[in-house]
Amino acid sequence: MIEQVSPDYLRSAEASGLLATLDGLPYVVGEHLDAVTGQRQCLAEYVDPGLLADPSALRRLRQALATTAPAAERTVLRVPPDLSPGPPWTPHLTYIRFTGKAGPVPPHVLPAETRHEPALVGWLAAAFDLAGREQGHDAGARSAELATQLLAAPDRRSYVATAGGIAVGHVTLLCAAQDEVTGRDFVELLDSLVEPDQDVSGLTADLVAAAAAHAEAEGLPLIGHVVHPVGAVTSRAEAVLASLLRRGWVLDHRYYSAPPLEGA
DSSP, X not given: XXXXXXXXXHHHHHHTTOEEEETTEEEEEEEEEOTTTOOEEEXXXXXXXXXXXXXXXXXXXXXXXXXHOTTOSEEEEEEOTTOOOOTTOEEEEEEEEEOSOOOOOOTTEEEOOGGGHHHHHHHHHHHHHHHHHHTTOOOTTHHHHHHHHHHTOTTEEEEEEEETTEEEEEEEEEEEEEETTTXXXXXXXXXXXXXXXXXXXXHHHHHHHHHHHHHHHHTOOEEEEEEOOTXXXXXXXXXXXXXXXXXXXXXXXXXXXXXXXXXX
């Protein structure tokens, strides 16, 4: 499935000086500072599929990207779900879309209240910590800061799973997310976590049901993501992704990354 890029996105990129061409085909590139890791990246947020499917063009694109952001620690490009750039590119982030039916939300899954916020900050900070380590960086104090900022987002919604009246897990959503590349609105599932001494599989499914029901009520797709360890072709993340794809999720789009070219 080839993504349909928004004409408004390309016009905005051109006006910002971020639109370039190779072999007459467009790509959008700029410097990006990753909020979790603090890593400086060269981010190609859009690349024409004709460039991604041509190994020769892709090699020349990597050279062009290296000169665009010479201080970048890593080069990252967005790829449609039916394409893979091959080595030296490895999976970085995989975005997945829920296509199952939103089932009934069980009574032990409730909208989060103010009293749950300390636990939510802890769970979200743990997620940021893990994402940082997966990318080879220590998020440090940024984890708690980012978790607190996220909790204050006006479109943030969280649900908690309870056991014996105690919150033992959560799912946290951003309900006014937009994919600038395609112009599509969606509900983003940012994180879901259940304490390891609980029924992790069952309660996670219950929390996803709450997220799916929320997105369905908004009339929007539900999209989540899987973080891949930096530089790894295969990892536990691939097993997690395969499991999700068996449970009603489909690939939406992916990000691949590669180290910058030396001497570019």
